[in-house]
Amino acid sequence: MPQASATPMTLDASRIDPNALAILERLRGAGFQALLVGGCVRDLLLGQTPKDFDIATDARADQTHGLFEDCLMLGGRGSVMTLVFQGGKPFDVATLRPLRTPASTPRVPLDADLLAVARELPVGTVAEDAASRDFSINALFHDPATGQTLDFVGGVDDVRGRVLRSLGEPSARFRDDPSLVYRALRISARRGLTMEPRTLEALREGVAALPTSPFALRLHELLECLSLGVAGACLRRMRELDVLARTLPSLGRLGPSAWEALFSLGDAMDRGHAQGRVLGHPARLAALLLPLADPQAVSGGDAPVPLAELVPAEDGAERPPLVEDGLTVLAAQRVLRQGPDSAGAPELLGSHLLTEALDVYALTLDATGGSRQGLDAWRARQGA
C-alpha cells in the first residue's frame, strides 16, 4: 500500500466553498471519510480559486443519497455518484474507486436502478482512488478538518514544479481515453504547466488515434477547451499537435490566413471570458468553422467551404442537435452582416438561436476590429 506523503504545502482555506465544507461535515458526522479531491485541490495549492469542488468519500452513492435531501444519482462508467445541491450549486460526491476503471468498462445503463447498482459496487481506498485518476496534480486529496493534503502519487512535487504528468502507463491511458488529449491541453494552458516528456509522447500517440474515437466525444471535448479563458493558447497548441484536424477533419483545409483568423477569434473569446461572457456550444462550434465557411466574416479572401462539407457525416446517422445548431448559427452570420432590414431578417429574429448568432457576430467584430453599428441595430431589434 503506497504511503501518503506528508510534504507540507499550504493552501488558503478561505477559498474553500462553505457549501463544500458543509457536505464534508455531514458525511463525516455520519461516520464516513470525506475529502476534497481533484482539480479543486490542485487549484487551491496553485493559489487559485477552483471552478468547482469535488468530494471523494467511502460512502456508497446510496448512502450519500440517504444523507442529503436535495440530491441526484448519476450513473457513470461502471460507477454511480451523487450530485448534491447545496446552496443551489451541484457538487459531485464520488465513491472511492477500488481500481482504475478502464475506459472500456460498460456504462451503467440509463434505465438501471441506481440505488441497487450502488449497493453492489465495491468501495476503494484513498490510495486506489488516487491511482485511478488522470494526472498526478489531479489526484490529490485535502482534508479541511485537519488541514492535511494527502499525496500518493507525487502530485505535490508536480504542482510545485508546474508539471503535468500522466498516472499509470501513459500510452495505455491516452489510448484508452481520448478525452485525456483535450484535458491535458486545457489543464496545462489554464495553469501554465509543462508536460512531462513521457506524457507528451503518449499525448502524441493519443492524437494519432483520435480519428477512431466517437466524433461527438471529440467535439464536446474540443468545445470545452474554448470556454475557460485560454481558447487562443489551446487553439495554437492544438494546431501544432494536429489535434484540430483530427477532431474536425475540415479544419485541415484552413489556409495560413484562415488559421490566423481562427486564433484571433480564440483570443476574442478569451477577452469575453475575462468579462464574464462565455459562448454557448453552438456558438463555439460556429466560431471554429467560421474562417472556413464564411471567410468574409473574418476579412479573409479564401473561397468558402460549403456547410455540408464542414462536419463529417457518421455512417448515415443524423447530425447531432449541437451540430445542426452550430451550422444554423454559422449560416446566420451572412444575414447579420446584411442588417436587420434584409430579406432573411424576420426568420432570424424569430429563431431561438438569435442570441447565439449575435454572440458570434460580436466575437467576429471584436476579433477583426469591425464597426459595431450593425450589431447595435440588431440588438435594438432583438429587444424591441
Ligand code: ATP
Ligand atoms: P476543472 O477545473 O476544469 O474542473 P478538474 O481537474 O476538476 O478541472 P473535472 O472534469 O472537474 O476536472 O474532473 C474532476 C477530477 O476527476 C479530475 O481532477 C480528475 O481527478 C478526475 N478525472 C476527470 N476526468 C478523468 C478521466 N478522463 N480519467 C481519470 N480521471 C479523471
Ligand code: MG
Ligand atoms: Mg473540477
